[in-house]
Protein backbone atom coordinates (compact mmCIF):
# COMPACT_ATOMS: atom_id res chain seq x y z
CA UNK A 249 0.00 0.00 0.00
CA UNK A 250 1.23 3.49 -0.80
CA UNK A 251 2.40 5.71 2.06
CA UNK A 252 -0.07 8.51 2.74
CA UNK A 253 1.03 12.14 3.03
CA UNK A 254 -1.91 14.15 4.16
CA UNK A 255 -2.06 17.92 4.63
CA UNK A 256 -4.64 19.32 7.06
CA UNK A 257 -7.69 19.58 4.82
CA UNK A 258 -9.65 21.54 7.42
CA UNK A 259 -7.65 24.63 6.52
CA UNK A 260 -8.92 24.49 2.94
CA UNK A 261 -12.63 24.12 3.70
CA UNK A 262 -14.39 27.09 2.12
CA UNK A 263 -16.75 28.19 4.90
CA UNK A 264 -20.00 29.15 3.19
CA UNK A 265 -20.12 26.19 0.83
CA UNK A 266 -19.82 23.46 3.41
CA UNK A 267 -23.56 22.67 3.50
CA UNK A 268 -23.67 22.50 -0.28
CA UNK A 269 -20.76 20.06 -0.30
CA UNK A 270 -22.41 17.92 2.36
CA UNK A 271 -25.56 17.82 0.24
CA UNK A 272 -23.41 16.78 -2.72
CA UNK A 273 -22.32 13.63 -0.88
CA UNK A 274 -25.82 12.36 -1.55
CA UNK A 275 -25.18 12.54 -5.32
CA UNK A 276 -22.08 10.38 -4.81
CA UNK A 277 -23.95 7.82 -2.74
CA UNK A 278 -26.78 7.62 -5.27
CA UNK A 279 -24.43 7.26 -8.26
CA UNK A 280 -22.61 4.46 -6.43
CA UNK A 281 -25.86 2.68 -5.61
CA UNK A 282 -26.90 2.95 -9.25
CA UNK A 283 -23.53 1.50 -10.28
CA UNK A 284 -24.22 -1.51 -8.03
CA UNK A 285 -27.80 -1.94 -9.20
CA UNK A 286 -26.74 -1.78 -12.86
CA UNK A 287 -24.16 -4.51 -12.33
CA UNK A 288 -26.60 -6.71 -10.40
CA UNK A 289 -25.17 -6.41 -6.86
CA UNK A 290 -28.70 -5.74 -5.65
CA UNK A 291 -32.02 -4.89 -7.22
CA UNK A 292 -33.11 -1.28 -7.15
CA UNK A 293 -35.72 -0.42 -9.76
CA UNK A 294 -35.89 3.23 -8.76
CA UNK A 295 -32.43 4.62 -8.13
CA UNK A 296 -31.89 5.41 -11.84
CA UNK A 297 -34.77 7.88 -11.62
CA UNK A 298 -32.61 10.13 -9.43
CA UNK A 299 -29.36 10.08 -11.41
CA UNK A 300 -28.60 12.13 -14.50
CA UNK A 301 -25.23 10.66 -15.43
CA UNK A 302 -24.37 7.02 -14.79
CA UNK A 303 -20.84 6.20 -13.68
CA UNK A 304 -19.44 2.73 -13.21
CA UNK A 305 -17.63 2.62 -9.87
CA UNK A 306 -14.52 0.48 -9.23
CA UNK A 307 -15.15 -3.07 -7.91
CA UNK A 308 -14.09 -2.21 -4.36
CA UNK A 309 -16.57 0.65 -4.11
CA UNK A 310 -19.34 -1.50 -5.56
CA UNK A 311 -18.64 -4.27 -3.08
CA UNK A 312 -18.54 -1.82 -0.17
CA UNK A 313 -21.90 -0.33 -1.19
CA UNK A 314 -23.32 -3.82 -1.58
CA UNK A 315 -22.35 -4.61 2.04
CA UNK A 316 -23.88 -1.34 3.27
CA UNK A 317 -27.15 -1.66 1.36
CA UNK A 318 -27.58 -5.38 2.05
CA UNK A 319 -26.95 -4.95 5.80
CA UNK A 320 -29.40 -2.06 6.05
CA UNK A 321 -32.06 -3.95 4.10
CA UNK A 322 -31.61 -6.97 6.38
CA UNK A 323 -31.92 -4.74 9.44
CA UNK A 324 -35.11 -3.13 8.11
CA UNK A 325 -36.58 -6.54 7.33
CA UNK A 326 -35.73 -7.82 10.83
CA UNK A 327 -37.41 -4.81 12.38
CA UNK A 328 -40.49 -5.08 10.19
CA UNK A 329 -40.94 -8.74 11.15
CA UNK A 330 -40.46 -8.02 14.86
CA UNK A 331 -42.83 -5.03 14.77
CA UNK A 332 -45.57 -6.90 12.93
CA UNK A 333 -45.18 -4.95 9.68
CA UNK A 334 -47.26 -1.98 8.58
CA UNK A 335 -50.40 -3.44 10.12
CA UNK A 336 -48.56 -3.61 13.46
CA UNK A 337 -48.04 0.14 13.17
CA UNK A 338 -44.34 -0.08 12.31
CA UNK A 339 -42.80 3.23 11.32
CA UNK A 340 -39.47 4.08 9.66
CA UNK A 341 -37.74 7.46 10.02
CA UNK A 342 -34.74 8.12 7.79
CA UNK A 343 -32.69 11.19 8.69
CA UNK A 344 -30.36 12.64 6.06
CA UNK A 345 -32.15 10.27 3.71
CA UNK A 346 -30.89 11.83 0.49
CA UNK A 347 -32.45 10.16 -2.55
CA UNK A 348 -32.78 6.83 -0.83
CA UNK A 349 -35.29 4.49 -2.49
CA UNK A 350 -36.11 2.12 0.37
CA UNK A 351 -39.68 3.39 0.72
CA UNK A 352 -40.45 2.74 -2.97
CA UNK A 353 -38.82 -0.71 -2.82
CA UNK A 354 -40.85 -1.71 0.24
CA UNK A 355 -44.05 -0.21 -1.16
CA UNK A 356 -43.67 -2.07 -4.45
CA UNK A 357 -43.17 -5.32 -2.53
CA UNK A 358 -46.27 -4.44 -0.43
CA UNK A 359 -44.01 -4.60 2.63
CA UNK A 360 -44.08 -0.93 3.56
CA UNK A 361 -44.45 0.33 7.13
CA UNK A 362 -47.52 2.26 8.27
CA UNK A 363 -45.56 5.48 7.79
CA UNK A 364 -42.14 6.20 6.25
CA UNK A 365 -40.68 9.63 7.06
CA UNK A 366 -37.60 11.16 5.42
CA UNK A 367 -35.82 14.40 6.37
CA UNK A 368 -32.90 16.14 4.67
CA UNK A 369 -31.67 19.60 3.75
CA UNK A 370 -34.23 21.53 1.69
CA UNK A 371 -32.03 21.52 -1.42
CA UNK A 372 -32.00 17.72 -1.34
CA UNK A 373 -35.72 17.28 -0.61
CA UNK A 374 -36.60 19.75 -3.40
CA UNK A 375 -34.59 17.78 -5.94
CA UNK A 376 -36.11 14.53 -4.66
CA UNK A 377 -39.57 16.05 -5.18
CA UNK A 378 -38.60 17.03 -8.73
CA UNK A 379 -37.58 13.47 -9.61
CA UNK A 380 -40.66 11.98 -7.98
CA UNK A 381 -42.97 14.39 -9.80
CA UNK A 382 -41.43 13.43 -13.15
CA UNK A 383 -41.89 9.69 -12.60
CA UNK A 384 -45.32 8.10 -13.02
CA UNK A 385 -43.92 4.95 -11.38
CA UNK A 386 -42.90 6.80 -8.19
CA UNK A 387 -46.11 8.85 -8.12
CA UNK A 388 -48.10 5.64 -8.51
CA UNK A 389 -46.38 4.12 -5.49
CA UNK A 390 -47.23 7.17 -3.40
CA UNK A 391 -50.93 6.82 -4.18
CA UNK A 392 -53.20 4.71 -1.99
CA UNK A 393 -53.92 1.00 -2.47
CA UNK A 394 -56.66 1.74 -5.03
CA UNK A 395 -54.59 4.55 -6.61
CA UNK A 396 -57.11 7.03 -5.24
CA UNK A 397 -55.19 8.29 -2.20
CA UNK A 398 -53.99 11.84 -2.39
CA UNK A 399 -50.27 12.43 -2.58
CA UNK A 400 -49.04 16.00 -2.58
CA UNK A 401 -45.63 16.62 -4.13
CA UNK A 402 -44.56 20.24 -3.64
CA UNK A 403 -41.29 20.95 -5.43
CA UNK A 404 -41.11 24.52 -4.12
CA UNK A 405 -41.18 23.62 -0.43
CA UNK A 406 -39.45 20.25 -0.89
CA UNK A 407 -42.24 18.29 0.75
CA UNK A 408 -44.22 15.21 -0.11
CA UNK A 409 -47.19 14.15 1.95
CA UNK A 410 -49.14 10.99 1.34
CA UNK A 411 -50.87 8.35 3.42
CA UNK A 412 -47.74 6.25 3.93
CA UNK A 413 -44.82 8.52 3.11
CA UNK A 414 -43.68 11.97 4.15
CA UNK A 415 -40.64 13.89 2.91
CA UNK A 416 -39.71 17.14 4.64
CA UNK A 417 -36.85 19.62 4.70
CA UNK A 418 -35.11 19.96 8.04
CA UNK A 419 -31.77 20.70 9.61
CA UNK A 420 -30.57 17.81 11.74
CA UNK A 421 -28.36 20.23 13.73
CA UNK A 422 -31.49 21.85 15.15
CA UNK A 423 -33.50 19.44 17.35
CA UNK A 424 -36.47 21.85 17.52
CA UNK A 425 -36.70 21.85 13.71
CA UNK A 426 -36.41 18.06 13.57
CA UNK A 427 -39.19 17.68 16.14
CA UNK A 428 -41.36 20.19 14.26
CA UNK A 429 -40.81 18.25 11.00
CA UNK A 430 -41.71 14.96 12.69
CA UNK A 431 -44.87 16.61 14.05
CA UNK A 432 -45.83 17.85 10.57
CA UNK A 433 -45.23 14.35 9.19
CA UNK A 434 -47.64 13.08 11.87
CA UNK A 435 -45.12 10.69 13.35
CA UNK A 436 -46.64 8.37 15.93
CA UNK A 437 -44.38 8.62 18.97
CA UNK A 438 -45.84 5.48 20.54
CA UNK A 439 -45.46 3.27 17.45
CA UNK A 440 -42.51 0.88 17.07
CA UNK A 441 -40.04 2.96 15.07
CA UNK A 442 -36.88 2.19 13.12
CA UNK A 443 -34.58 5.22 12.79
CA UNK A 444 -31.96 5.14 10.05
CA UNK A 445 -28.91 7.41 9.94
CA UNK A 446 -26.99 6.15 6.90
CA UNK A 447 -23.71 8.00 6.43
CA UNK A 448 -24.97 11.23 7.99
CA UNK A 449 -23.52 11.75 11.46
CA UNK A 450 -19.95 12.19 10.17
CA UNK A 451 -21.12 15.56 8.79
CA UNK A 452 -22.51 16.76 12.16
CA UNK A 453 -20.39 17.88 15.09
CA UNK A 454 -20.41 15.91 18.32
CA UNK A 455 -22.87 18.13 20.19
CA UNK A 456 -25.32 18.22 17.29
CA UNK A 457 -25.24 14.41 17.11
CA UNK A 458 -25.76 14.05 20.87
CA UNK A 459 -28.66 16.53 20.80
CA UNK A 460 -30.26 14.75 17.84
CA UNK A 461 -29.99 11.26 19.31
CA UNK A 462 -31.20 12.47 22.72
CA UNK A 463 -34.21 14.09 21.08
CA UNK A 464 -35.04 10.83 19.31
CA UNK A 465 -34.65 8.75 22.47
CA UNK A 466 -36.82 11.21 24.41
CA UNK A 467 -39.46 11.46 21.69
CA UNK A 468 -40.08 7.89 20.53
CA UNK A 469 -41.28 5.47 23.19
CA UNK A 470 -40.23 2.28 21.40
CA UNK A 471 -37.55 2.62 18.79
CA UNK A 472 -34.32 1.25 17.43
CA UNK A 473 -31.68 3.32 15.71
CA UNK A 474 -29.24 2.09 13.07
CA UNK A 475 -26.17 4.18 12.30
CA UNK A 476 -23.77 3.61 9.40
CA UNK A 477 -20.71 5.82 9.64
CA UNK A 478 -16.99 6.34 9.22
CA UNK A 479 -14.46 5.56 11.95
CA UNK A 480 -10.68 5.47 12.37
CA UNK A 481 -9.62 9.05 11.55
CA UNK A 482 -6.17 8.80 13.08
CA UNK A 483 -4.32 6.13 11.11
CA UNK A 484 -2.79 6.94 7.71
CA UNK A 485 -5.69 5.40 5.78
CA UNK A 486 -8.27 7.29 7.86
CA UNK A 487 -6.35 10.53 7.40
CA UNK A 488 -6.34 9.97 3.64
CA UNK A 489 -10.07 9.19 3.67
CA UNK A 490 -10.81 12.40 5.57
CA UNK A 491 -8.52 14.41 3.34
CA UNK A 492 -10.28 13.14 0.21
CA UNK A 493 -13.62 14.38 1.53
CA UNK A 494 -12.57 17.55 3.36
CA UNK A 495 -10.38 18.82 0.53
CA UNK A 496 -13.59 19.05 -1.52
CA UNK A 497 -14.91 21.46 1.11
CA UNK A 498 -16.92 18.97 3.08
CA UNK A 499 -16.07 18.97 6.80
CA UNK A 500 -16.29 15.68 8.72
CA UNK A 501 -16.41 16.70 12.39
CA UNK A 502 -18.34 13.59 13.40
CA UNK A 503 -15.57 11.14 12.65
CA UNK A 504 -13.28 13.02 15.06
CA UNK A 505 -15.95 13.17 17.78
CA UNK A 506 -16.73 9.44 17.48
CA UNK A 507 -13.54 7.92 16.10
CA UNK A 508 -13.96 4.27 17.15
CA UNK A 509 -16.51 1.51 17.70
CA UNK A 510 -16.30 2.13 21.47
CA UNK A 511 -17.20 5.81 21.02
CA UNK A 512 -20.29 4.84 19.00
CA UNK A 513 -21.40 2.47 21.77
CA UNK A 514 -20.82 5.20 24.37
CA UNK A 515 -22.70 7.74 22.24
CA UNK A 516 -25.80 5.52 22.06
CA UNK A 517 -25.75 4.85 25.82
CA UNK A 518 -25.19 8.54 26.68
CA UNK A 519 -28.17 9.57 24.58
CA UNK A 520 -30.65 7.15 26.14
CA UNK A 521 -30.40 4.01 23.99
CA UNK A 522 -29.28 0.54 24.99
CA UNK A 523 -26.45 -0.33 22.64
CA UNK A 524 -27.25 -3.53 20.73
CA UNK A 525 -23.91 -3.79 18.97
CA UNK A 526 -21.23 -2.04 16.95
CA UNK A 527 -19.49 -3.85 14.08
CA UNK A 528 -17.02 -2.58 11.55
CA UNK A 529 -18.05 -3.30 7.98
CA UNK A 530 -15.47 -6.05 7.62
CA UNK A 531 -17.29 -7.95 10.38
CA UNK A 532 -20.65 -7.08 8.88
CA UNK A 533 -19.56 -8.37 5.48
CA UNK A 534 -17.96 -11.53 6.90
CA UNK A 535 -20.55 -12.52 9.50
CA UNK A 536 -23.86 -10.73 9.04
CA UNK A 537 -24.49 -10.14 5.36
CA UNK A 538 -26.51 -12.95 3.79
CA UNK A 539 -23.89 -15.47 2.70
CA UNK A 540 -25.70 -16.58 -0.47
CA UNK A 541 -25.93 -12.99 -1.61
CA UNK A 542 -22.31 -12.44 -0.67
CA UNK A 543 -21.16 -15.45 -2.72
CA UNK A 544 -23.33 -14.43 -5.66
CA UNK A 545 -22.04 -10.87 -5.74
CA UNK A 546 -18.38 -11.89 -5.33
CA UNK A 547 -18.67 -13.46 -8.77
CA UNK A 548 -19.78 -10.20 -10.39
CA UNK A 549 -16.39 -8.47 -10.31
CA UNK A 550 -12.93 -9.68 -9.39
CA UNK A 551 -11.24 -7.94 -6.48
CA UNK A 552 -7.53 -8.42 -6.01
CA UNK A 553 -6.58 -5.48 -3.76
CA UNK A 554 -7.49 -7.32 -0.59
CA UNK A 555 -5.29 -5.26 1.71
CA UNK A 556 -7.05 -2.06 0.65
CA UNK A 557 -10.47 -3.74 0.85
CA UNK A 558 -9.79 -4.68 4.48
CA UNK A 559 -8.63 -1.16 5.25
CA UNK A 560 -11.67 0.51 3.71
CA UNK A 561 -14.15 -1.80 5.39
CA UNK A 562 -12.46 -1.37 8.78
CA UNK A 563 -13.06 2.40 8.47
CA UNK A 564 -16.85 2.15 8.42
CA UNK A 565 -19.14 0.74 11.08
CA UNK A 566 -22.74 -0.11 11.83
CA UNK A 567 -23.94 0.62 15.33
CA UNK A 568 -27.43 0.09 16.67
CA UNK A 569 -29.35 0.77 19.81
CA UNK A 570 -32.80 0.27 21.27
CA UNK A 571 -35.22 2.06 23.51
CA UNK A 572 -38.47 0.67 24.87
CA UNK A 573 -40.15 -2.66 25.31
CA UNK A 574 -37.66 -5.54 25.27
CA UNK A 575 -40.24 -7.99 23.92
CA UNK A 576 -40.42 -6.01 20.69
CA UNK A 577 -36.80 -4.93 20.50
CA UNK A 578 -35.23 -7.97 22.10
CA UNK A 579 -33.29 -10.67 20.29
CA UNK A 580 -35.89 -11.01 17.54
CA UNK A 581 -35.37 -7.40 16.57
CA UNK A 582 -31.57 -7.40 16.72
CA UNK A 583 -30.87 -5.66 13.44
CA UNK A 584 -28.18 -8.09 12.42
CA UNK A 585 -28.17 -11.84 12.87
CA UNK A 586 -25.13 -14.04 12.50
CA UNK A 587 -25.25 -15.90 9.19
CA UNK A 588 -24.22 -19.53 9.22
Ligand SMILES: C[S@@+](CC[C@H](N)C(=O)[O-])C[C@H]1O[C@@H](n2cnc3c(N)ncnc32)[C@H](O)[C@@H]1O
Pocket residue numbers: 270271272273274277278343344345346347348367368369372418419420421445446447448451452
Ligand atom coordinates in the same frame (compact mmCIF):
# COMPACT_ATOMS: atom_id res chain seq x y z
C1 LIG B 1 -23.65 10.78 2.30
S1 LIG B 1 -25.26 11.40 2.09
C2 LIG B 1 -26.21 9.96 2.53
C3 LIG B 1 -27.57 9.92 1.92
C4 LIG B 1 -28.35 8.65 2.24
N1 LIG B 1 -28.56 8.52 3.66
C5 LIG B 1 -27.60 7.46 1.71
O1 LIG B 1 -26.87 6.82 2.46
O2 LIG B 1 -27.74 7.19 0.51
C6 LIG B 1 -25.48 12.45 3.52
C7 LIG B 1 -26.85 13.08 3.59
O3 LIG B 1 -27.01 13.70 4.86
C8 LIG B 1 -27.65 14.94 4.67
N2 LIG B 1 -27.32 15.83 5.78
C9 LIG B 1 -26.10 16.07 6.30
N3 LIG B 1 -26.18 17.02 7.26
C10 LIG B 1 -27.49 17.36 7.36
C11 LIG B 1 -28.20 18.28 8.16
N4 LIG B 1 -27.57 19.07 9.05
N5 LIG B 1 -29.53 18.38 8.00
C12 LIG B 1 -30.17 17.62 7.08
N6 LIG B 1 -29.55 16.72 6.29
C13 LIG B 1 -28.22 16.60 6.43
C14 LIG B 1 -27.07 15.43 3.36
O4 LIG B 1 -27.83 16.48 2.77
C15 LIG B 1 -27.04 14.15 2.53
O5 LIG B 1 -28.24 13.95 1.84
